[in-house]
Every structure is written in structure tokens, then in C-alpha cells.
Amino acid sequence: MSEQLFKPAIRLMKRVSPDVKNLSFLLGALLLIAGSALYTLEYGLSNTPYLYLILTFLLLWLYFYSANIYSLKQSIEQITKTLDEIAQGGYASRVENVSAGEFDRIAGSGNAMLATLQQKSAFLEEYKRVVDASAPLVKTDIDGHITYVNAAYEKLSGYSADALIGHSHAIVRSDQTSDDYLETFWTTILNKEIFKGEFQNRNREGKMFYVESTVVPILDEKGEIFEFISIMFDITARKEQEQELEHRLYIDRLTALPNRTALHRALERSSEHKLILINIDDFNTINTIYGERIGDELLVRFAHKLQTMLSNENLKLFHLSADEFAILADKKVSADFFREDVVLLSHQLNVIELQCFAHTITVRARIGAAAGSENENLRSLISMASLALRDAKKRQQSYAFYSDSADNLLHLEENFLTLEMLDFALNNQTVNVHFQAIANTETHEIEKFEALVRITDRDGKVHYPSEFIPIAKGARLYSQLSMEVFAQTIKMAQHNPSFDFSFNIEMADILDPKSSYFILSRLRQSGCAERIVFELVESQELEGSEEVYRFFKLIKEEGAKIAIDDFGSGYSNYAYLMKLGVDIVKIDGSLVADITTNLNNKRIVKSIINIIHDLGMKVVTEFVEDREIYQMIVLLGADYAQGHFIEKATNLDVTALLQRGEQEV
Numbered sequence: 199m200s201e202q203l204f205k206p207a208i209r210l211m212k213r214v215s216p217d218v219k220n221l222s223f224l225l226g227a228l229l230l231i232a233g234s235a236l237y238t239l240e241y242g243l244s245n246t247p248y249l250y251l252i253l254t255f256l257l258l259w260l261y262f263y264s265a266n267i268y269s270l271k272q273s274i275e276q277i278t279k280t281l282d283e284i285a286q287g288g289y290a291s292r293v294e295n296v297s298a299g300e301f302d303r304i305a306g307s308g309n310a311m312l313a314t315l316q317q318k319s320a321f322l323e324e325y326k327r328v329v330d331a332s333a334p335l336v337k338t339d340i341d342g343h344i345t346y347v348n349a350a351y352e353k354l355s356g357y358s359a360d361a362l363i364g365h366s367h368a369i370v371r372s373d374q375t376s377d378d379y380l381e382t383f384w385t386t387i388l389n390k391e392i393f394k395g396e397f398q399n400r401n402r403e404g405k406m407f408y409v410e411s412t413v414v415p416i417l418d419e420k421g422e423i424f425e426f427i428s429i430m431f432d433i434t435a436r437k438e439q440e441q442e443l444e445h446r447l448y449i450d451r452l453t454a455l456p457n458r459t460a461l462h463r464a465l466e467r468s469s470e471h472k473l474i475l476i477n478i479d480d481f482n483t484i485n486t487i488y489g490e491r492i493g494d495e496l497l498v499r500f501a502h503k504l505q506t507m508l509s510n511e512n513l514k515l516f517h518l519s520a521d522e523f524a525i526l527a528d529k530k531v532s533a534d535f536f537r538e539d540v541v542l543l544s545h546q547l548n549v550i551e552l553q554c555f556a557h558t559i560t561v562r563a564r565i566g567a568a569a570g571s572e573n574e575n576l577r578s579l580i581s582m583a584s585l586a587l588r589d590a591k592k593r594q595q596s597y598a599f600y601s602d603s604a605d606n607l608l609h610l611e612e613n614f615l616t617l618e619m620l621d622f623a624l625n626n627q628t629v630n631v632h633f634q635a636i637a638n639t640e641t642h643e644i645e646k647f648e649a650l651v652r653i654t655d656r657d658g659k660v661h662y663p664s665e666f667i668p669i670a671k672g673a674r675l676y677s678q679l680s681m682e683v684f685a686q687t688i689k690m691a692q693h694n695p696s697f698d699f700s701f702n703i704e705m706a707d708i709l710d711p712k713s714s715y716f717i718l719s720r721l722r723q724s725g726c727a728e729r730i731v732f733e734l735v736e737s738q739e740l741e742g743s744e745e746v747y748r749f750f751k752l753i754k755e756e757g758a759k760i761a762i763d764d765f766g767s768g769y770s771n772y773a774y775l776m777k778l779g780v781d782i783v784k785i786d787g788s789l790v791a792d793i794t795t796n797l798n799n800k801r802i803v804k805s806i807i808n809i810i811h812d813l814g815m816k817v818v819t820e821f822v823e824d825r826e827i828y829q830m831i832v833l834l835g836a837d838y839a840q841g842h843f844i845e846k847a848t849n850l851d852v853t854a855l856l857q858r859g860e861q862e863v
Contacts, residue, residue, distance in 0.1 A: 333350060333429050333430060333431055334347075334348065334350040334351035334353075334354050334355075334409065334429075334430040334431075334432070335347070335348045335350065335351060335427070335428065335429055335430070336348075336351055336362075336367075336427075336428045336430070337425055337426065337427050337428075338366075338367075338425065338426045338428070339424075339425055339426075340423055340424065340425065340426075341366075342366045342367065342426075343364055343365065343366055344362045344363050344364065344365055344366070344367070345363060345425065346359075346363070347359050347362050347363070351430070354401070354407060354409070354430075354432055355370050355399070355401050355402065355407075356401035356402030356403055357369070357370070357401075357402050367397075367399075370399040370400060370401065371397065371398075371399055371400075372398040372399055372400050372406065374398050375397065375398055379395075383395065383413075387413050387415050387423075387426060388415075388423070390415050390417065390423060391415070392412065392413065392414050392415075393411075393412070393413040394410075394411070394412050394413075395410075395411060396408060396409070396410050396411070396433065397409050397411055406434075407432065407434045408432070408433045408434045408436075408437040409430040409431060409432060409433060410430065410431045410433045411428050411429070411430045411431075412428065412429050412430075413426055413427070413428045414426065414427050414428075414429075443711060446709070446745065447459060447709065447710075447711070448460040448463070450517040452494055452497060452498065452517070453497060453498055453501040453517045455501055455515055455516055455517040455523075456514070456515075456516045456517070457516065457517060457518065458516070458518045458519070460516060461516045461518065461524055461526065461580070464514070464526055465526075465579060465580075471526055471527065471528060471529070471569075471570050471579060472526075472527040472528075472531060472533075472536045472567070472568070472569040472570065473524060473525070473526055473527070473567065473568050473569075473570070473579050473580065473582075473583045474524065474525040474526075474527070474539075474540060474543065474565055474566070474567045474583065475518075475522065475523075475524050475565065475566045475567070475580075475583040475584060475586070475587045476504070476522065476523040476524065476525070476543075476547065476563050476564070476565055477521055477522050477523075477563060477564050477565075477566075477587055477591075478496075478500065478521040478522075478561060478562075478563050479561070479562040479563060479564060481493070481496075481520060481521035482521075484496060484559060484561075485520075488554070488557060488559070492554050492555065492557060492559075493520075495554040495555060496552055496554050496559055496561070497517075497520070497521075499552040499553070499554060500523075500552060500561065500563075501515070501517060501523065503550065503552065504523060504525070507543060507546055508525065510527075510531065510539070512527060512528050512530045512531050513525050513526070513527050513531070513539070514526045524583075525543075527539070533569060536567070536569060537567075537599070540565060540567045540597055540599070541597065543565060543597075544564075544565050544596040544597035545596075547561075547562070547563040547565070547596075548562060548563075548596050549561075549562055550562075550563075562596075563596075564587060564590045564591055564595070564596060564597065565587065565590065565596065565597035565598070566583045566584060566585070566586030566587025566588070566589070566590055566597070566598055566600070567583060567586055567597065567598070567599050567600065568582035568583040568585075568586055568599070568600035569600075570582070582600040583600060585600055586598045586599055586600040586601075616665065616666050616669040617669060617675075619653060619655045619656075619661065619666065620653070620666055620669065620670055620675050620679070621675075622655065622656060623653045623654065623655070624675065624678055624679065624682065628653060628654040628655070629651065629652075629653055629679065629682045629683065629686075630651075630652045630653070630654060630660075631649050631650065631651055631652070631683055631686040631687060631690070632649075632650045632651075632652050632847040632848055633647040633648065633649060633650070633690065633699075633847060633848060634647065634648045634650055634840060634844075634845060634846065634847035634848075635647055635840070635844050635845035636648060636700075636818060636838050636839070636840045636844065637838065637839050637840075637844045638837070638838060639828075639831065639832045639836055639837060639838060639839055640837075644697070644844070644845070645697060645698065645838070646697060646698040646699070646700060646731070646838065647690075647697055647698070647699050647700070648699075648700040648702075648733070648840065648847075649683060649686070649687040649690070649699060649700060649701050649702070650663070650702075650847045651663055651679065651683045653665075653666055671706065676704075676706055676707075677706065677707065677710045677712060677713040680703070680704070680706075680707050680713055681713055681716045681717070683701070683702075684701055684716070684717055684720060685720060687699050687701045687730070688720055688721070688724045688726070688730070691724065691726045691729050691730060692724060692725065692726055695726065695729070697729070698729045698730070698731055698759075699729060699730060699731065700730075700731040700732075700733050700761065701730065701731070701732055701733065702733045702734075702735075702763065703717070703732045703733065703734050704734070704735060705734075705746065708745055708746055708749045709745055714749060717753075718749075718752055718753065718756075721753060721756050721758060722756055727753075727756040727757040727758045728757035728758065728759075730758045730759070731758070731759040731760070731761050731781070731782060732750075732753060732758060732759070732760055732761065733761040733762070733763045733784065734746075734760070734761070734762060734763065735762075735763045735764055746778070747777065747778065750778055750779060751779070754779050759781040759782060760778060760779060760780050760781050760782070761780065761781065761782035761783065761784055761818070762775060762778075762780050762782075762783050762784065763784045764784065764786040764787075765783045765784060765785055765786060765806065766785050766786045766789050766802065766803075766806055772809060772813070775810075775813060775815070776813060780815055781815060781816065782815060782816045782817070782818055782838075783806070783810045783815055783816070783817055783818070784817075784818040784819075784820060784840075785803060785806055785807075785817060785818070785819050785820065785836075786820070787820035787821030787841075788821075789802055789803050789806075790803065790819045790820055790821045790822065790827065790831065790841075791821045791823065791827075793827055793830050793831065794826045794827055794830050800830070800834070803819070803831070803834055803836075804834045804835075807834055807835050807836055808835070811835065816837040816838065817835075817836045817837050817838070818836070818837065818838040818839070818840060819831045819836045819838070819839050819840070819841075820840050820841060821840075821841050822839040822840060822841030822842075822843050822844060823841050823842050823843055824843050825843060827841070827843065828841075828843050828844075
């Protein structure tokens with residue numbers, strides 16, 4: 199009713215500007231009051247028509263004034279209603295039907311502000327949608343209780359939002375997370391700092407998953423923390439890949455025991471260890487008689503037998519090489535108990551029978567033991583145990599302890615001097631690569647060179663591989679040495695585009711992620727991959743190594759060639775030559791050296807050459823020391839010859855070497 203009563207006045211006031219309208223009300227009131235006063239003074243109250251006229255104008259003025267008050271009240275109610283909707287998140291609300299001009303301007307500004315807020319809210323919703331689609335997100339209160347999770351985290355954890363909200367992250371956290379790590383985490387975020395780190399968790403099914411989490415403290419208007427927001431990235435696949443690589447690096451494929459690399463790492467992490475080396479007597483003979491399949495089974499059975507003997511949790515078993523195992527005792531094992539363990543173990547391993555498929559094989563083992571201390575170089579512990587093992591074999595005893603005898607001390611001193619020489623050479627660029635020529639037996643011209651490493655010590659003396667390679671492997675310096683040799687080989691190949699260059703690579707180079715990556719990257723960048731030949735020493739371990747197959751596949755894709763070195767000595771297998779994609783087979787020099795006087799060796803070499811040619815590969819013969827041997831291997835059909843008769847290894851540039859005049863062969 200009141201709305202209908204004031205509607206005409208409200209419509210009329212909307213046509214009047216706010217300033218003029220308010221001024222008109224004020225002037226009208228003043229005029230009515232002044233007019234009434236003048237009329238009373240001049241005429242008194244006797245002229246009734248004029249009095250009625252004044253009262254009529256007064257009533258009209260009161261009508262319009264009341265309409266203005268009503269319009270203001272409606273505008274205030276509309277703005278209040280809109281603000282309440284905004285407070286509840288209704289950014290789409292707008293101020294409408296505002297009558298008073300002053301409020302109309304306020305409404306216009308408010309609506310413009312709301313439009314901006316709505317736009318920003320839409321952006322925030324879009325960002326939230328993107329985050330929800332790409333990354334798990336969790337909100338927790340100041341006490342660490344979950345208050346919100348998005349769908350991505352529900353999927354990752356396997357828990358529904360209802361199952362998570364109200365709980366702490368302990369519901370998913372793995373027991374592998376250390377207390378120290380959690381303390382660092384809470385200290386960081388409670389100090390209002392952003393924490394970035396990795397967490398290991400378990401989903402609802404108990405399966406492990408890993409996240410890389412960024413936790414941000416959210417502050418209120420007083421600068422106090424009222425919640426935490428954590429944005430995560432699922433890194434489970436990366437972690438599993440890292441674990442797989444670590445497993446390959448530190449676990450022996452055959453026995454599933456920690457390997458030599460794992461032993462070195464364990465020695466570096468702690469002091470005062472005690473070490474037992476165990477060697478199977480005449481394993482090579484067993485392998486030759488029964489074959490590698492039975493030999494592998496024997497090693498697996500022997501490893502299992504050793505594992506059952508180790509009842510002490512402070513003893514850990516390792517598989518170092520084909521016939522060698524190690525037991526590492528930490529400092530919790532006293533010296534007396536350690537000696538008792540060694541003696542007991544030697545009696546248990548003196549003669550044992552192992553069932554390998556249909557064969558019962560009698561095995562004996564010898565033991566070398568050594569105890570280290572905090573003041574000794576941990577790398578020497580393996581050397582000390584090796585010396586004790588050597589002493590046991592020499593004296594035909596089942597076990598021996600390392601002692602500070604003159605021979606042992608001298609041997610260790612030599613090892614330390616060699617280590618010092620290696621460190622000096624690697625840090626002072628005195629690792630030198632010599633190159634030995636390889637001649638084509640048909641054209642009698644030099645076509646290839648093999649890279650051979652040498653080391654020059656502080657006094658300028660040149661040392662050969664047999665003097666330092668075993669120590670470099672034991673001290674974990676071999677990969678660094680190998681990478682330096684490969685870098686120099688690539689450089690020589692780039693400077694001499696008319697020749698192929700061979701580089702000796704070992705299983706250790708391929709299995710070490712750092713060195714294998716270095717070799718592959720340098721090969722790809724060299725521009726001469728098709729003239730690089732990788733020579734790998736043949737071994738039984740090579741046959742079953744998937745890592746080697748994958749590595750050779752990659753270098754073959756770059757155009758490089760593969761050669762097998764020392765073929766024909768000890769373990770030999772033609773089948774895996776094809777699987778590896780071998781291009782060249784190098785016959786072991788021990789078969790070639792006396793080929794002119796040893797009829798059996800001559801027959802073996804001829805047989806190998808014929809089979810290798812049938813497989814579509816080339817043959818290189820080593821140890822060609824004189825003209826007679828050279829003429830014999832030419833007669834037998836070898837493709838290439840290498841040895842002192844062709845050329846001794848030299849540190850001269852290949853171009854300079856050839857300028858001296860190629861030897862007519």
C-alpha cells in the first residue's frame with residue numbers, strides 16, 4: 199500500500215538530480231515556514247483561504263519528503279541484501295532498483311567492484327580446476343588435521359575425502375619416514391616458511407607411493423597461521439626407477455646378494471668393520487667340467503648355504519665375483535666373537551656337498567679375515583682380507599687372519615703408493631693414451647688403432663695397466679680413469695678421420711650410470727661414432743647381462759662397432775656374439791703367440807677364424823710379434839693383425855706415426 203502511495207512521487211524524484219532534489223526540499227521547507235510567519239504577522243488568522251493554501255503546500259511538501267525517506271530506506275535494504283549475498287560468496291549479485299540518486303552512484307561503484315571480484319573469482323576457480331586436474335592438493339588446520347582434499351589426492355591415496363578429513367597425514371605416511379625429517383618439516387612450516395620435500399606414503403591397499411610436496415602456511419589478517427595448503431606431485435614412477443637402477447648397481451644378478459659396489463659403500467659409511475673373504479676352491483675347474491649352468495646353480499646354492507649360517511644380524515653377506523663372497527661384521531661384533539665366527543665358519547665350509555640339479559658336487563672353501571679400526575683407511579680392509587686369503591691358499595689352510603707381517607705391510611704400502619699415483623695422474627692430466635696400429639692383412643696397410651692407457655708418475659716414469667688397473671677398480675677410480683681414456687680416444691679420432699679407433703670397455707663402465715652416460719653422450723657429440731670400436735673382454739657374466747645388451751644396442755644405433763676381446767681363452771660362447779651384434783672378434787694373444795710351433799693352437803685359431811667368418815664377422819689377431827707369425831695368420835685367413843711386428847704402442851699423434859713411414863708387412 200505504502201509503495202503504491204509513494205510510487206508517483208518516487209518516479210517524479212528520479213527525474214530530478216540528487217543535488218537539485220535535496221535543495222528543493224530544503225528551500226520548500228524554508229519558504230513554507232517564512233510564508234506562514236509573514237502571513238500571520240500581516241493578516242493575522244482572519245484570511246482563511248490563504249491559510250488553507252499554505253496548509254496544502256505544507257502537506258504536499260511532507261508527502262514528497264516522506265517519499266524520499268521511503269526511497270532511501272528501500273535503497274539501504276537493497277544494498278544490505280546484496281552485501282549479505284556477497285559475504286556468502288555470491289559474486290554474481292548486483293544492486294538493483296535503487297531510487298535515491300546518491301545511492302545510485304554508490305550502487306554503480308559497487309556493481310563495478312562486484313564485476314571485478316566476479317572476474318577474479320572466475321580466474322581463481324579456473325586455477326583451482328587446473329590444479330585439481332594436474333596435482334593432488336590437501337588442506338590442513340594448524341594442528342595438521344586434514345580439512346580438504348581434491349579428487350586427485352583421493353585417487354592417489356585410495357581414500358575418499360570423508361575417510362581423510364579430520365585425520366592427520368599419519369593415516370597414509372610410511373613408517374620409513376624418520377622422526378628427524380618430520381621435526382624439520384614442522385619446524386619449517388610453523389616458522390611460517392614454505393617447505394619443499396619428498397614424502398613416502400602408503401595408499402589404502404598398502405602399496406607405496408611417493409610425492410614431492412610444497413607446503414605453504416596460510417596467514418590471517420593478523421599474520422597468524424590458520425591453515426596449511428600442500429600441493430603435491432606424484433613421483434612414484436621416478437622413485438621406482440631410481441630404486442631399480444640402485445638395485446642393478448648394488449645387487450648381484452645371479453645370487454640377489456649385495457655386490458662389491460655395495461660392500462664399498464658399506465665400508466665408507468662406517469668404521470671399525472671386520473671382513474671375511476670366502477673363496478670356493480677350484481671353481482673354474484667345476485665350471486669347466488659341469489658347464490656354466492651348473493656353475494651358476496652351484497653359486498646360488500652356496501650363497502643360500504652361507505646365508506643360513508649367518509644367525510647374527512650384525513653379519514651381512516656379499517657376492518663379490520664369480521667364486522668370491524664376503525661377510526661384513528660391524529663394530530658390535532667383538533674381536534673374540536669375530537675370531538670364533540671365522541673358525542666355526544671354516545669348519546662348516548671345509549667340505550660341503552651341494553645338490554645342483556642332478557649332480558651332487560663337493561665344495562671346499564678358504565677364508566681370509568681382517569679387522570679394521572677407525573684409524574685405518576677403510577679401503578685397505580679388503581686388501582688386508584685378500585692378503586689373508588692368499589696366505590691361507592699358500593699354506594693350504596682353511597682360514598687365515600691378516601697379520602702385520604713384513605710381506606703384508608709391504609704389499610699394502612705398494613697399494614697406497616699406487617693409489618697416490620692414480621690420484622696424482624687424474625688430477626694433473628698425466629693419464630696418457632698410447633695407440634697401437636692394426637694392419638689389414640690383405641692390403642698390408644694400417645687401418646685401425648687401439649687405445650692403451652698409460653700413467654706417468656711424479657718422477658716422469660711411465661706405468662702400464664697391469665700395475666694400476668686392479669687397484670683402480672678396488673678403489674672405485676676405474677670409471678674416472680676410463681672416462682679420461684675415452685675422451686682422449688674420441689679426440690684422436692676427430693683429428694684423424696682416415697682411421698678407426700678401438701676403446702677397451704669393461705662391464706664396470708657399462709653398469710656404472712655415470713660412465714655409461716658419459717660414453718654415450720660423448721659418442722653422440724663426436725661426429726665420428728662410425729669409426730669407434732668398443733672392445734669388451736669376454737666373460738661368463740656378459741652372456742646374461744641385459745644392461746650390456748641395451749648399452750650395445752644404443753651405441754650400434756649411433757653407428758659404432760663392437761668387438762669381443764681375448765676370444766678363445768677360458769669361457770667362450772659363439773651364440774651371444776650374434777645377440778650382441780658383434781662386428782669384430784679379437785682372438786686371444788696366448789693362442790697366437792706360438793702359432794708357428796704349436797699345432798693345436800694353429801688348429802684352434804683356424805677353427806675360430808672359419809666360424810667367425812661364417813657368422814659374418816671380422817677377425818683380429820693379437821701378439822703378432824714377428825714376420826713368421828704374421829705370414830701364418832695371413833695364411834689362416836685373419837682379417838687384421840696387431841702386435842709389435844706391425845707397430846709398438848706409441849703416444850705420438852697418429853698422423854706423426856704414419857709420417858714415419860708405414861712398415862711394409
